[in-house]
Amino acid sequence: MNAPFVLLVDDEVPFVETMTKRLTKRNLRVIMAFSGQEALEKLDKNRNLDVIILDVKMPGMDGIQTLGEIKKVHPLVEIIMLTGHATVESAIDGMRAGAYDYLMKPCDLEQLMLKVEEATKKKRDHEEKIKEAQVKEALSTHGL
Ligand SMILES: [Mg+2]
Numbered sequence: 837m838n839a840p841f842v843l844l845v846d847d848e849v850p851f852v853e854t855m856t857k858r859l860t861k862r863n864l865r866v867i868m869a870f871s872g873q874e875a876l877e878k879l880d881k882n883r884n885l886d887v888i889i890l891d892v893k894m895p896g897m898d899g900i901q902t903l904g905e906i907k908k909v910h911p912l913v914e915i916i917m918l919t920g921h922a923t924v925e926s927a928i929d930g931m932r933a934g935a936y937d938y939l940m941k942p943c944d945l946e947q948l949m950l951k952v953e954e955a956t957k958k959k960r961d962h963e964e965k966i967k968e969a970q971v972k973e974a975l976s977t978h979g980l
Contacts, residue, residue: 840956841865841884845875845902846891846918855889858945864952872897876905885913886956889948890935892919892926900926900933907934912962914955918943 842864846852849870856866867882869875872894879885888906892899903915917938919927927938936955939948 837953837957837960839863839865840886840952841882842952843867843869843875843878843882843885843888845869845872845888845894845899847871847894848891855948859949859952862945862949864949871895872899872902872905875902876909879906879910879913883910885910886959887936887952888913888915889952890915890917890930892917892923892930898926900929903930903933903935912959912966914959916948916951916955 842859844852844856844859844866845868847870852868852870856868859866867878869878873896875888875890879888890899890902894902897905899917903917906913906915914936915930915934917927917930917935918941919938920941924940927935931938936958937951939951
């Protein structure tokens with residue numbers, strides 16, 4: 837599998853920078869955003885993202901609002917919510933709104949890596965199925 841391509845979104849700058857370094861060392865391709873708005877801009881420029889790691893609690897557009905906007909423009913990208921104890925309820929709302937999974941902060945790197953890999957596989961399998969269906973449809977349209 838090609839390295840998962842990940843967008844890490846959190847308003848805590850040192851957290852994002854540290855996690856990005858650690859994930860990059862584990863051979864992930866990682867880009868950063870520090871707000872929901874910035875996440876949408878990054879997604880717009882990087883349509884081949886596999887997974888978005890998304891903080892629930894951010895000033896301005898929070899994680900749940902950001903999730904909703906992401907799903908509107910890019911329904912196939914998988915989302916892992918990051919939450920503190922106080923916002924587990926929001927993470928559960930996120931799962932109902934289509935997030936792949938959630939993790940409690942501070943999150944264990946191994947656990948995060950595992951979830952990113954699973955989510956990447958799910959996203960790529962899903963994309964592959966859509967491509968296969970499109971090929972079948974094209975063939976049947978041409979009477980083959
Ligand atoms: Mg936050």
